[in-house]
Amino acid sequence: xxxxxxxxxxxxxxxxxxxxxxxxxxxxxxxxxxxxxxxxxxxxxxxxxxxxxxxxxxxxxxxxxxxxxxxxxxxxxxxxxxxxxxxxxxxxxxxxxxxxxxxxxxxxxxxxxxxxxxxxxxxxxxxxxxxxxxxxxxxxxxxxxxxxxxxxxxxxxxxx
Amino acid sequence: xxxxxxxxxxxxxxxxxxxxxxxxxxxxxxxxxxxxxxxxxxxxxxxxxxxxxxxxxxxxxxxxxxxxxxxxxxxxxxxxxxxxxxxxxxxxxxxxxxxxxxxxxxxxxxxxxxxxxxxxxxxxxxxxxxxxxxxxxxxxxxxxxxxxxxxxxxxxxxxxxxxxxxxxxxxxxxxxxxxxxxxxxxxxxxxxxxxxxxxxxxxxxxxxxxxxxxxxxxxxxxxxxxxxxxxxxxxxxxxxxxxxxxxxxxxxxxxxxxxxxxxxxxxxxxxxxxxxxxxxxxxxxxxxxxxxxxxxxxxxxxxxxxxxxxxxxxxxxxxxxxxxxxxxxxxxxxxxxxxxxxxx
Amino acid sequence: xxxxxxxxxxxxxxxxxxxxxxxxxxxxxxxxxxxxxxxxxxxxxxxxxxxxxxxxxxxxxxxxxxxxxxxxxxxxxxxxxxxxxxxxxxxxxxxxxxxxxxxxxxxxxxxxxxxxxxxxxxxxxxxxxxxxxxxxxxxxxxxxxxxxxxxxxxxxxxxxxxxxxxxxxxxxxxxxxxxxxxxxxxxxxxxxxxxxxxxxxxxxxxxxxxxxxxxxxxxxx
Numbered sequence: 223x224x225x226x227x228x229x230x231x232x233x234x235x236x237x238x239x240x241x242x243x244x245x246x247x248x249x250x251x252x253x254x255x256x257x258x259x260x261x262x263x264x265x266x267x268x269x270x271x272x273x274x275x276x277x278x279x280x281x282x283x284x285x286x287x288x289x290x291x292x293x294x295x296x297x298x299x300x301x302x303x304x305x306x307x308x309x310x311x312x313x314x315x316x317x318x319x320x321x322x323x324x325x326x327x328x329x330x331x332x333x334x335x336x337x338x339x340x341x342x343x344x345x346x347x348x349x350x351x352x353x354x355x356x357x358x359x360x361x362x363x364x365x366x367x368x369x370x371x372x373x374x375x376x377x378x379x380x381x382x
Numbered sequence: 383x384x385x386x387x388x389x390x391x392x393x394x395x396x397x398x399x400x401x402x403x404x405x406x407x408x409x410x411x412x413x414x415x416x417x418x419x420x421x422x423x424x425x426x427x428x429x430x431x432x433x434x435x436x437x438x439x440x441x442x443x444x445x446x447x448x449x450x451x452x453x454x455x456x457x458x459x460x461x462x463x464x465x466x467x468x469x470x471x472x473x474x475x476x477x478x479x480x481x482x483x484x485x486x487x488x489x490x491x492x493x494x495x496x497x498x499x500x501x502x503x504x505x506x507x508x509x510x511x512x513x514x515x516x517x518x519x520x521x522x523x524x525x526x527x528x529x530x531x532x533x534x535x536x537x538x539x540x541x542x543x544x545x546x547x548x549x550x551x552x553x554x555x556x557x558x559x560x561x562x563x564x565x566x567x568x569x570x571x572x573x574x575x576x577x578x579x580x581x582x583x584x585x586x587x588x589x590x591x592x593x594x595x596x597x598x599x600x601x602x603x604x605x606x607x608x609x610x611x612x613x614x615x616x617x618x619x620x621x622x623x624x625x626x627x628x629x630x631x632x633x634x635x636x637x638x639x640x641x642x643x644x645x646x647x648x649x650x651x652x653x654x655x656x657x658x659x660x661x662x663x664x665x666x667x668x669x670x671x672x673x674x675x676x677x678x679x680x681x682x683x684x685x686x687x688x689x690x691x692x693x694x695x696x697x698x699x700x701x702x703x704x705x706x707x708x709x710x711x712x713x714x715x716x717x718x719x720x721x722x723x724x725x726x
Numbered sequence: 727x728x729x730x731x732x733x734x735x736x737x738x739x740x741x742x743x744x745x746x747x748x749x750x751x752x753x754x755x756x757x758x759x760x761x762x763x764x765x766x767x768x769x770x771x772x773x774x775x776x777x778x779x780x781x782x783x784x785x786x787x788x789x790x791x792x793x794x795x796x797x798x799x800x801x802x803x804x805x806x807x808x809x810x811x812x813x814x815x816x817x818x819x820x821x822x823x824x825x826x827x828x829x830x831x832x833x834x835x836x837x838x839x840x841x842x843x844x845x846x847x848x849x850x851x852x853x854x855x856x857x858x859x860x861x862x863x864x865x866x867x868x869x870x871x872x873x874x875x876x877x878x879x880x881x882x883x884x885x886x887x888x889x890x891x892x893x894x895x896x897x898x899x900x901x902x903x904x905x906x907x908x909x910x911x912x913x914x915x916x917x918x919x920x921x922x923x924x925x926x927x928x929x930x931x932x933x934x935x936x937x938x939x940x941x942x943x944x945x946x947x
Contacts, residue, residue: 258560282638284560285713440822444789451793477783579778581757586773587780
């Protein structure tokens, strides 16, 4: 088994945090994981990518050109990852605009919605347990001011 | 799956762990992407471990010479740099070449020439080996993954201090930023660092010679020592080469992708193997030539326009066709390598 | 000195080295000293004294001694460097060593020229002075090292002496070493003879140093 996930968004959208939680949850199920971030030169406002691989064997090379799952959190990111066509699943923010608007999800929590979506999908694929993701998420953000909204948005992602 | 006891770490964290485990007590450095995190992790570590010292210097030149000075006093110490910083580091590395100082430099390759990119390349091979105004008598390791980054950083310290040659760990921006499960189980006894000068010595050490013959004799001795060291430290991996007709040559992180590609190609019945030098200097010429006699063609795969190819050519005594995939400053994945042999 | 190193006849370096050695012996520091040499005529001192001595690169003796001192503060770290090494190619590191107050002693031998390479213009070449690379006379003001550093390094001991006043030279070197021993940066610039490149003889050489003193004020700063 080798699953390749590409997360993309604007710098500051929390792409690397999502990546960290997914990787750690997959490690807990005994998988080998590899994560490499990619940013532009800018400290802020550039595109932020995370290349994740989850495998039951050691991973030889951290980058890939064809993800199995691609997650796109911004128009700028969509432009950047155009060449990385996904093979299984594309999660594009464009397709979830209505749900996000209907539930008054603030921009800062978009990543939580997609983390929820991914948690559900990856649990179905036996790669991680969604509870584990939640546990790690709580560890990281539980004491931060927006915790309730983040939690709510993550759950919204699970349900969609 | 044996992921227990492994740790999820970035390349920069691995380097710092390896240096601490190797007995390094001091780091001198200057921030430059993608090597900066080595300095910042070391300094973070030093907040907890009070044995660790550091100095953020005014430039890479000073970082390198501070390392030289500390090494003279018997301190296990190192610096880390990248790209234009690797160029500046040649000044101090050249002094280490001349005075046989066990200076350890972690190079984190980025795109060049000039400021290039801050991301990744394999374009600092020539600088790592031959960047000084001399003969390139340096020990250069090219690790493929983070577990190896740990091992070869440990070995760089040990062998630098054992044989008195400067040692470079030639990594890259991908390796440094990647997080993987890392096996830190590598066990090796640390070679002790002895001061070159101290209260108990009275040495007058030169690195500039009056007569050309003096320098010639010194270099001949150095070369002899280097060759003696080569027998003991040279490292190479020949992967699935039995009966292969095409030999891929790759190093560092690209060799990781090439290994994957060889697995795929052989599962398709294609006779493609991999030759991977781990020490780029000294280079494993014997193994390369033995394999070159057996194969029809060598394919060099590297993120440079041919720095590894030139190294291969320098070491080949056998006439064999050489082709290559050269992508300066761009990553090369296994699928691209597999594609090369579609019609083979 | 253990050996008469290969300095030119009339050179000021041996004077500086002789005093340095005597002071170190008097202070019982000769076994506890590391003497680093820049490249330039300073390199000729590599086997001049029976104390730990080594050559480095042009402009790089200061960072080398900073590293050595940080690894082994028990050793007195002395950098012997010419005006070019200190104030041109090595200036950045010199200023930073002073600003960080690294406890090393920098002895700058100022003879207003790049002497080893045959008398080219130096940062200390005086206005109007003719050199190999300023044949019409230099038109830029000479760098005043100790004065420049003064405002950057409040705890530093900074002085300028001359080889033709050995009493003062002796006094300043003594104070500079004491400063390092109490963990502060010290720099002593020494106005020195270079009859070879000045093309001067006997009394003329001494007169030139007196002339230099009008541009480079001796004293403590």
